[in-house]
Amino acid sequence: MATTSQASPASDGLMTPDAAAADGPLIQLLDERGELHADERFSAYVADVDADELRSIYRDMALTRRFDVEATALQRQGQLALWVPCRGQEAAQIGSGRATRPGDYIFPTYREHGVAWTRQVDFAEMLRIFRGVSNGGWDPRENNFHMYTMVLAAQVPHATGYAMGINHDQSDWDTERRAAEGDAVVAYFGDGSSSEGDVHESMVFAASFDAPIVFFCQNNQWAISVPFEVQSKVPLASRAAGYGFEGLRVDGNDVLACLAVTRYALEHARRGDGPVFIEAVTYRMSAHTTADDPTKYRASEEELSWEPKDPLLRLEAYLRSSGAGDDAFFEQVAADADEMAAGVRAKAFTFPDPVLADSFKNVYAEAHPLIREESEWFRQYEAGFADNHPGGAR
Amino acid sequence: MTTMTIAKAINSGLRRSLESDEKSLLIGEDIGRLGGVYRITDGLLADFGTRRVIDSPLAESGIIGTCIGMALRGYRPVAEIQFDGFVFPGFNQITTQLAKMRARSEGRLTVPVVIRIPYGGGIGSVEHHSESPEALFAHTAGLRIITPSNAQDAYWMIQQAIECEDPVIVFEPKRRYWLKGEVDTERPALDAFKAQVVREGHHATIVAYGPLVPVALAAADAAEEDGYSVEVVDLRSISPIDFDTVVASVEKTGRLIVAHEAPTFGGIGGEIASRVSERAFLSLEAPVLRVGGFHMPYPVAKVEEDYLPDIDKLLEALDRLFTY
Numbered sequence: 142m143a144t145t146s147q148a149s150p151a152s153d154g155l156m157t158p159d160a161a162a163a164d165g166p167l168i169q170l171l172d173e174r175g176e177l178h179a180d181e182r183f184s185a186y187v188a189d190v191d192a193d194e195l196r197s198i199y200r201d202m203a204l205t206r207r208f209d210v211e212a213t214a215l216q217r218q219g220q221l222a223l224w225v226p227c228r229g230q231e232a233a234q235i236g237s238g239r240a241t242r243p244g245d246y247i248f249p250t251y252r253e254h255g256v257a258w259t260r261q262v263d264f265a266e267m268l269r270i271f272r273g274v275s276n277g278g279w280d281p282r283e284n285n286f287h288m289y290t291m292v293l294a295a296q297v298p299h300a301t302g303y304a305m306g307i308n309h310d311q312s313d314w315d316t317e318r319r320a321a322e323g324d325a326v327v328a329y330f331g332d333g334s335s336s337e338g339d340v341h342e343s344m345v346f347a348a349s350f351d352a353p354i355v356f357f358c359q360n361n362q363w364a365i366s367v368p369f370e371v372q373s374k375v376p377l378a379s380r381a382a383g384y385g386f387e388g389l390r391v392d393g394n395d396v397l398a399c400l401a402v403t404r405y406a407l408e409h410a411r412r413g414d415g416p417v418f419i420e421a422v423t424y425r426m427s428a429h430t431t432a433d434d435p436t437k438y439r440a441s442e443e444e445l446s447w448e449p450k451d452p453l454l455r456l457e458a459y460l461r462s463s464g465a466g467d468d469a470f471f472e473q474v475a476a477d478a479d480e481m482a483a484g485v486r487a488k489a490f491t492f493p494d495p496v497l498a499d500s501f502k503n504v505y506a507e508a509h510p511l512i513r514e515e516s517e518w519f520r521q522y523e524a525g526f527a528d529n530h531p532g533g534a535r
Numbered sequence: 536m537t538t539m540t541i542a543k544a545i546n547s548g549l550r551r552s553l554e555s556d557e558k559s560l561l562i563g564e565d566i567g568r569l570g571g572v573y574r575i576t577d578g579l580l581a582d583f584g585t586r587r588v589i590d591s592p593l594a595e596s597g598i599i600g601t602c603i604g605m606a607l608r609g610y611r612p613v614a615e616i617q618f619d620g621f622v623f624p625g626f627n628q629i630t631t632q633l634a635k636m637r638a639r640s641e642g643r644l645t646v647p648v649v650i651r652i653p654y655g656g657g658i659g660s661v662e663h664h665s666e667s668p669e670a671l672f673a674h675t676a677g678l679r680i681i682t683p684s685n686a687q688d689a690y691w692m693i694q695q696a697i698e699c700e701d702p703v704i705v706f707e708p709k710r711r712y713w714l715k716g717e718v719d720t721e722r723p724a725l726d727a728f729k730a731q732v733v734r735e736g737h738h739a740t741i742v743a744y745g746p747l748v749p750v751a752l753a754a755a756d757a758a759e760e761d762g763y764s765v766e767v768v769d770l771r772s773i774s775p776i777d778f779d780t781v782v783a784s785v786e787k788t789g790r791l792i793v794a795h796e797a798p799t800f801g802g803i804g805g806e807i808a809s810r811v812s813e814r815a816f817l818s819l820e821a822p823v824l825r826v827g828g829f830h831m832p833y834p835v836a837k838v839e840e841d842y843l844p845d846i847d848k849l850l851e852a853l854d855r856l857f858t859y
Contacts, residue, residue: 246608276639287607288639292631298597299632302604302612309560309586309610338624342597349592503642504676506700510775 167422168402169392173450175458177397186401192465198239198396199456199466200474202231205255206453207478208264211485212254212271216431220489221271225252229394229426232452233359235259236399237327237421240407243285244324248300251289252359253329260286264481265488274492293330294337297356300328301343304352304410316412323411325353327403333364335380336372344384344416353410355403356381356418359393361425366438381418393423394452424450498523536719541683542712544690545575545651549613552697553583556611559697562589562598563615563651572617573653573712595625599650603633606646611697619654619706620663626671633702634677649696653709654682655746655796656843659836666833667797669706673774673806680773681727682706684748686716688727688771695727703727706773708746730777732784736766739790739856742781742807744770747794747844754849763853773803781807782814789820790856794844799827821859824852 170180170187190198209226216224227234234255241247241260249256254267261284269275270289277288290296304326311323334340335358347354358377362369373380381388387409391402399421406417424447428435435444460466501516539547552559561576567590570577580588591598595616602612616622622629629650636646656665673680679701683689689707696703725731733748734755743751748769755765768784770776785791791811793804808823826844834842 275641276635277641277643280643281640282643290632292627295600295628295632298600298628299604299607301597302601302606303608304604305601306605306608306610309605310608312586338594339596339600339628342592342594342600345592345594346597346601500638503638503640505679506637506642506645506647510777510779 167390167392168398169395170397171395171455171459173455175455183401186404187397195465201235202453203474204478204481205231205258207482211482222273223271224431226427227252227254229424230359231255232396233393233399233421233423236396237357237403240400240403246285246303247327248287248296249289249329251291257286260284262286265485268489274495294334294339297328297330297340297343300326301347301352301354304354305350307353320412325407325411327355327357329357332360332369332372335377347416348384348386351415354416355406355410358420359423360420361423363425365429378420386416388418390420393421394450536717538715539686539718540713540715541686541689542575544686544718545693548690548693552694553587559611560587561613562591564591564593564617566615596628599625599628602648603646606648611647613649616652618664619652619666619668622652630675634675645700646702647700648702650704652706654706655708656839657710669773670797670802672704679703682745684745684769686718690718692727711746728772728775730771730780731769733769734767736764737788738764740766740784740788741792742768742770743794751794754846758853778810785811785815786818789818791823792852794826796828798830799825800830802827821856824856826852
């Protein structure tokens with residue numbers, strides 16, 4: 142983890158080559174140099190963020206990155222079947238996740254490790270899926286953070302339906318009460334998913350029923366090997382107007398802007414004023430998954446052009462320049478991150494192997510004769526090996 | 536006891552569920568003001584309002600997907616798909632999401648969503664309006680699939696589907712919507728996932744479901760004139776299948792025909808034939824025969840009578856059955 146550098150002065154020359162910047166201005170509060178800029182509309186939404194909270198935000202981002210590094214290493218060592226890196230997207234995830242309230246329900250895709258962390262999902266628990274011991278991992282109801290969904294965009298209509306349910310629950314509440322106590326939903330998806338019909342259908346439903354939902358798209362520029370230009374000819378945020386609600390295009394590597402914009406959008410949605418679409422323009426700094434090889438489809442110059450925009454570097458620069466973070470702070474965060482990573486690694490090795498017989502239990506909620514028949518057959522089949530395998534376990 | 540059509544029975548069953556459980560709600564295209572293209576939800580919007588009877592955008596994946604989300608929030612949504620052939624834009628949501636949510640969450644989440652699909656042919660319609668895709672869904676673990684064949688079942692099975700904690704697809708035999716029958720509004724002991732012997736016999740068994748139950752009963756009546764006593768089992772539930780009732784009948788009669796409108800290849804009939812051969816092989820006097828659709832897209836209306844299983848095709852199969 143980098144702990145020292147400011148953004149290079151050369152970053153001036155690197156601000157334009159990416160397609161994202163060429164598509165127009167982004168909402169930005171903290172620039173690549175770590176300098177704060179006032180935004181007439183959105184600065185107010187982070188006016189309460191003091192030095193302590195900024196350090197805490199940085200810490201979340203650093204821990205997320207360290208976790209990502211550890212999980213990647215575990216996969217390379219054959220301990221995980223697959224890993225989905227989120228390097229480069231920490232600001233979009235920590236900023237948006239921290240904007241939510243405990244009653245809000247989050248529907249992630251499969252890369253939202255940072256969002257999960259802001260919702261108190263244990264990092265190690267996120268590895269269960271990738272270690273092949275669970276298809277869910279954590280209890281979604283515990284922190285209102287839904288399971289990861291592998292089928293692209295399939296969770297977006299679920300999020301919309303959940304938000305429609307919130308509308309039903311709160312149908313007799315006035316605007317004030319909704320704003321104060323109301324729940325909302327955030328649906329996460331990527332630029333690739335934005336081409337799926339489920340995203341389109343969800344936006345139609347959400348708009349038609351004024352569902353309290355924020356669509357949070359992390360445009361990380363690449364759907365595995367296919368660049369953003371193949372997904373859309375226009376900035377995704379501009380599509381929202383076609384559905385009849387507001388679209389906001391935010392610098393996804395600026396954690397303050399992501400926090401501010403998501404707070405605004407959630408406030409708007411929970412008040413009963415309908416959905417908001419946020420396109421967080423960011424960059425996937427590593428592979429799509431550990432099965433992917435980005436060298437086959439994108440130039441290293443492009444990757445290098447995004448390095449100065451690293452969301453951690455700019456927050457570090459600001460913390461240092463504002464006096465809110467010194468060497469001791471960053472060294473402590475790095476040490477804590479290493480300790481966390483070691484703990485995650487140790488815990489991952491303690492996950493018990495699942496037993497297939499248990500899988501029969503959760504196919505149906507109510508008794509089912511075929512399940513009874515097949516599970517009984519399997520029990521007897523396994524019992525046939527009891528002499529050679531004590532306890533019937535193999 | 537009151538007499539009503541299957542359509543009215545489903546309408547009344549939905550009404551009763553809406554009355555008894557405030558978390559239940561209906562969603563689908565045209566189900567509100569129009570009352571559905573088959574008027575199955577007629578009058579429900581006026582009595583329960585737009586929060587309980589929701590006219591949705593025209594988007595099947597959106598309908599199923601939002602139903603899943605509403606179920607996760609604690610509601611019991613009942614989706615209407617207008618026609619069998621239009622369910623496929625929602626197939627992904629049904630098979631990859633709805634069916635698996637409970638298993639993926641290791642039992643922590645249930646999604647008690649009901650999907651109503653008018654299905655089957657014989658209405659002289661255009662393509663995609665007459666299909667029988669039940670086997671495609673039955674192959675997916677996590678779903679329950681039922682199909683009523685008479686008004687009494689239609690009235691009660693829809694209510695039991697809504698009460699069920701698992702996702703249930705209700706295939707409604709659209710060409711029987713106007714078939715009248717007696718409905719007992721006192722709750723019966725028979726649950727929606729059990730088969731029922733609807734005609735006793737001792738020479739052969741016909742297992743049928745949904746739209747073909749009346750055909751099987753008529754064929755049994757015709758066979759009786761030739762001296763054959765044919766038992767008819769109304770399967771009622773396609774997933775799970777009540778094999779105990781089917782096997783008990785075969786053990787009594789020794790001969791079995793399975794009849795459905797869907798193509799025989801890869802269909803429910805093959806599953807039943809296979810299970811019966813495993814469980815009642817020594818009771819069988821003849822191979823299990825299937826009477827169903829051909830391996831072709833559902834044909835145009837002018838020739839659908841040739842495609843659909845009818846009394847004559849069942850009698851022909853009975854003749855073959857008795858040559859053994």
